Amino acid sequence: MAVLGDFGTTWTKLLDTETGQRRVVPTREARDVKADIATGHNARRRAPRHVNELIALAQGGGRLISEAQFLVLDVGSRDVKYVHMRRGELAGMDWTTTCGALTGFTLELLGRYYGLDYDAIEPSAKSVPVTCAVLGMEQLFELVSEGVSEEEAVARFARGIAMNAYRFIGEPKQFYLSGGMCDNRLFLRSFPEEVEVRPLGRFVLVEGLVGEPERASVGGRGGE
Numbered sequence: 001m002a003v004l005g006d007f008g009t010t011w012t013k014l015l016d017t018e019t020g021q022r023r024v025v026p027t028r029e030a031r032d033v034k035a036d037i038a039t040g041h042n043a044r045r046r047a048p049r050h051v052n053e054l055i056a057l058a059q060g061g062g063r064l065i066s067e068a069q070f071l072v073l074d075v076g077s078r079d080v081k082y083v084h085m086r087r088g089e090l091a092g093m094d095w096t097t098t099c100g101a102l103t104g105f106t107l108e109l110l111g112r113y114y115g116l117d118y119d120a121i122e123p124s125a126k127s128v129p130v131t132c133a134v135l136g137m138e139q140l141f142e143l144v145s146e147g148v149s150e151e152e153a154v155a156r157f158a159r160g161i162a163m164n165a166y167r168f169i170g171e172p173k174q175f176y177l178s179g180g181m182c183d184n185r186l187f188l189r190s191f192p193e194e195v196e197v198r199p200l201g202r203f204v205l206v207e208g209l210v211g212e213p214e215r216a217s218v219g220g221r222g223g224e
Contacts, residue, residue: 004209005035006056007042010077010105011180015206024202037209041078051209054093057178058083060208064200065176073169074178074204075187077105082169096168103161104180106137107187110157114150118186124155127163136160155186162190178204 006013012030014023025033027042038047039056053074061072061083069091071084080103084092111118128143130136136157143153169175174196181187182199191197 002036003034004206004212005033005038005040005043005046006203006205006209007035007038007040007046008077009041010108011202012040012042013202013206015203015210017210022203022206037212039205039209041076049212051212053205054081054083054095056205056208057081058085058090058093058208059211060178060204060206061085061176061200062088063207063210064204070176071169071172072176072178072200072204073165075103075165075181076179077103077108079103080165080168082175084169092170094168103165107158107161107181107184110137110140110154114154116151116154118184121151121155121186123186123189124152124159126156127159128153128157130157130160130164155190158184158186159190162187163192166191166195174198176200178202 002017004015004017007030008027010027012025012027012033014033014035033046035047037049037051039051039053043050057072057074061070062085065072069086071082073080073082079095079097081095082093083090110116128136128139130139140153140157143156144150173194176198178200180202182201188197188199
């Protein structure tokens with residue numbers, strides 16, 4: 001029995017392995033929450049054992065994906081990372097806080113600020129060319145001041161973020177998506193139409209912690 005946690009910058013995902021209960025709570029409301037094993041930006045302060053996020057992403061992808069070869073992209077609140085696995089072996093990985101800086105957080109913030117329903121906004125063929133989400137907001141506000149609708153401006157912004165992430169992972173024809181942006185329909189539709197994006201949901205990194213007690217008991221890695 002164990003409580004597993006992915007303590008992200010803005011959202012915390014928890015899994016009780018005994019009951020199977022899953023919870024997603026704002027990290028600011030989970031300051032006193034502890035787990036037995038954790039990953040994520042705030043993992044070191046929340047559990048006696050922590051696992052590197054790329055390791056958790058690879059292991060979680062392996063549990064959830066049946067293919068021998070896969071690429072899974074995780075778009076978090078503050079960064080973007082991916083792992084590429086081939087027949088159980090690591091074929092590639094990378095992590096950036098530059099082109100992905102505050103990606104998820106910024107899209108959530110814009111949605112609340114403008115009162116947008118991301119399910120109802122059509123993706124844009126145009127994009128805001130940004131190197132990070134924060135710098136891109138200046139261009140977004142400029143578009144609105146020029147008369148572009150808030151929905152269209154945010155759609156261009158979302159496409160810019162999606163295209164940055166897509167180029168970051170090498171522009172594959174198909175990939176899996178992890179994280180809260182799996183629930184953002186506009187973001188999912190902002191990738192090129194010919195690309196197949198398969199959402200895995202918010203618990204991929206937590207799934208990567210399942211089995212960690214067994215790995216540790218036989219001398220496997222438990223931390224970074």
